[in-house]
Amino acid sequence: MYNHIMVPLDGSELAECVLPHVDSVAGGCALGKVTLIRVVSPFHLYGSIEHRISPEERHRLDERGLAVAREYLEEKARSLQRVSVPVECVVRLGEVVHELTNFAGTQGVDLIIISTHGRSGVSRWVWGSVADRILRSACVPVLMVRAPGCFPGI
Numbered sequence: 001m002y003n004h005i006m007v008p009l010d011g012s013e014l015a016e017c018v019l020p021h022v023d024s025v026a027g028g029c030a031l032g033k034v035t036l037i038r039v040v041s042p043f044h045l046y047g048s049i050e051h052r053i054s055p056e057e058r059h060r061l062d063e064r065g066l067a068v069a070r071e072y073l074e075e076k077a078r079s080l081q082r083v084s085v086p087v088e089c090v091v092r093l094g095e096v097v098h099e100l101t102n103f104a105g106t107q108g109v110d111l112i113i114i115s116t117h118g119r120s121g122v123s124r125w126v127w128g129s130v131a132d133r134i135l136r137s138a139c140v141p142v143l144m145v146r147a148p149g150c151f152p153g154i
Contacts, residue, residue, distance in 0.1 A: 002110040003032040008100050008134070010038060011072055018115045018145045019079060025113065025143070026085045033086040035109070036077055038069040039099040040091060066091050097133045104138055113143045 007022055009015045026034055043053075043061040073089035080087050092099040104112055116131040135142045 002029045004107070004109050005034045005111045005113060006100070006104050006107075006109040007034060007036050007113050008038070008096075008130075009036055009073065009076060010130075011069075014147045015115050016076065017147055018113050019076065021143065021145050022080065022113055025111070026080075033088055034080065035088050035090055035103075035107070036073045036080075037090045037092065037100065037103060038073055039096045040065040040069050040093050041096070042093055062093055066093060096130055097137065100130075100134055101137045101139075104140055109140055111141050111143060112138055113145065116144045116146055 002025065005022065005025065007018060009018075022034060040062070043058050043065065069091045070089060073091065077087040077089050090103065092103065100112075103109070112134060114131045114134060116129065131142075131144055135144060
C-alpha cells in the first residue's frame, strides 16, 4: 500500500518514539524506501550581535549543523536496518514545516509518520505543533504517534 514513508526526526527522544512504528509498517508493506529526514534551521542570532557574524561564519555554522544532523540520521538508520527496506537520510536547511511538506510533495512520499506531544488547549497554542501543521498541510496520509506517557490536555 505504501511505497515511500517519510519520518521526520528532530533529535529528541519524543521524535524517536516513532521508530518501532516505522519498523512495523515497513515490515508489513512492500516498501520502496523509508526516508529519515531532519530540517536544520539556518543559524540566526537576535539583537545587535547579529551583524557581527560574517556570512562565511554563518555558512560554516549552518554546514556544521547539517553535518551533525546527517550523523544523527545515519545512526538512527542503522537501527532500522533489520527491516528489509532501503533507508535513506535527508537533511535540509530551512523552515521545518515548509521543507517537510515540500519534500513529501516532490519526492513521492505516500505516508508521513511523525510523533506528537498530544498537547491541546493553551499549551498547544503557546508551544505550537509542527506535527499539527504537517497534518494540516501535507497532501498524503499522516500517522501521528503520541509520546509514551503523554497527558492529554497538558
